[in-house]
Amino acid sequence: MALIEVRNLSVAYKTPLGIVHALEDVTFNVNRGESLAVVGESGSGKSTLALAVARLLPPNAVYVNGSIMFDGLNLLSMDNDEVRKIRGTGIFMVFQEPATSLNPVFKIKEQLLEALRVRYEREGNSFDEHKAIDEIMRVLRDVRMTDPELIIDRYPHQLSGGQIQRVMIAMGLLMRPKLYIADEPTSALDVTVQAQILKLLRDLKREYGISILFITHDIAVASIIGDSIMVLYAGQLMELGAMKDIIYEPRHPYTQALLNSIPRVSKAEGKLPMIGGSVPNLLNPPSGCRFHPRCPSAKDVCSKVVPSLVRVGNVYVRCHLYGQ
Ligand code: ATP
Ligand code: SF4
Ligand code: MG
Structure with missing residues (x-):
């Protein structure tokens, strides 16, 4: 059984300017003793996802849809006292700062x-x-x-x-804890220290059997720490699967773009200058596939219909180039 099972999770923030659609229909598992790396550009919803799993979202956030099971318990139906108990014993989170x-x-x-x-x-x-x-x-x-x-x-x-x-x-x-959540824990460190910490986390996961949800904007870092990887773009889960399956054969055009950008990633700024355009405003996200305004393979249907998450080989992909 998986330690964490997230199904069709959508999260929004209420703001004076309107509703920010931060996560839309995100589904994944974290298995016991394994690590899942979550990758995406700034604003893609990575921290929102981490906070949602730890039930630590700020008061203006709303769970719009979906479920989160932790160790067989439904996290979203628990009251605050029950959640506090789980957090004290089962989930440990290191924040972005x-x-x-x-x-x-x-x-x-x-x-x-x-x-x-x-x-x-x-x-x-x-x-x-x-x-x-x-x-x-x-x-x-x-x-x-x-x-x-x-x-x-x-x-x-x-x-x-x-x-x-x-x-x-x-x-x-x-x-x-059963689950260790780390939100960009190494991005402020210099490259050598970062590599040491990543290696350490990997060793300790093996020794102590802890599951890890690791968040980073850097797909190269993700590839070191993750048994599996989830690629997020503008709040949509674009690709999910075992690290080796996705790194060596990325299916989704966004994952391909992230991988192509590796040698040119400017670590200091955490930006991906290779991919043209910028992350959309989630107050008014693009219709259909949220990546369509930047996608080199976009077709007519892409701006009209949200692609379903489909299984391709061993991985899951949300893109109209696959399935159907
Ligand atoms: P970064 O890499 O910069 O940390 P991220 O992937 O962690 O980005 P999130 O912080 O999850 O992204 O933000 C996702 C979206 O939700 C963004 O559009 C952001 O502006 C918005 N958002 C985050 N926190 C809040 C909040 N408390 N109130 C309103 N909007 C928010
Ligand atoms: Fe590109 Fe269309 Fe696939 Fe989105 S659904 S990634 S726009 S081809
Ligand atoms: Mg963040």
Whole structure:
């Protein structure tokens, strides 16, 4: 059984200018002990998807349609108390600005101890600070933190971006969630540190059997971390499947464009200069296939009818070039 099953999920934001159609009809699974990378340009709905799965959407967001099952439980029918319990024990999320996931007024040690206190309570064990510190030091070594005994006495603002990432991964491991959600956790880091963190996450997934939902605008990064990949464009799921199936044989014109843009991706800006045009305004998204204004293969039907998600070989594709 999959850990997460999302079906036909649509999410919108109410704004003074109108309704933003941020996600439309998104369907996917995350299997136990596997990682799914979500890729798309800025504004494609990646963070919305992560927040929707963690039930952390802001108050102006609406679940328009669809269902989210987590570990066999229907997340969208739970009240806030039930959701809080699931988040405390089952889902751990690192936000797009990792520093904001830590509390600035507490030392790292206090925050990691608190994470452990929550887990000990859940497991029905009494809290023993000596034992807890031992476990914290062990996990900090697992995440290859240098000088962990100095680091734990610092405040978040005294750490580098890479150190904060390692602290967040360590915190996730101490809490032993079933699902680890990471929203662009490495995009602010330099390339070498980014590669180290990605490798670390991959190793730890294997060692600890945690499922990962990993969000990035960079398909090269996605290919390192993901067992599977989901390509989002303007809130529509365009292609979904095993990483190797999609990287070596992309079917969707947008996935092809993303892959073609790799050598020219400007990492600093996170932009994809290869693909002409820009991401549409989701207050008034393009009709039919949302990619049609930029698609080199667009046909008449593309602006009129939303393509269905169809199975092609081992992958799922939303494009009129396939199926029917
Ligand atoms: P980025 O790569 O820039 O982080 P993203 O893929 O994470 O982008 P989202 O943040 O999910 O994209 O945004 C999807 C759409 O929803 C965008 O059009 C964005 O402007 C809009 N949006 C996001 N948050 C809100 C909000 N709180 N209120 C209104 N609109 C929002
Ligand atoms: Fe291009 Fe049409 Fe396929 Fe959309 S549905 S990606 S516009 S060919
Ligand atoms: Mg985002």
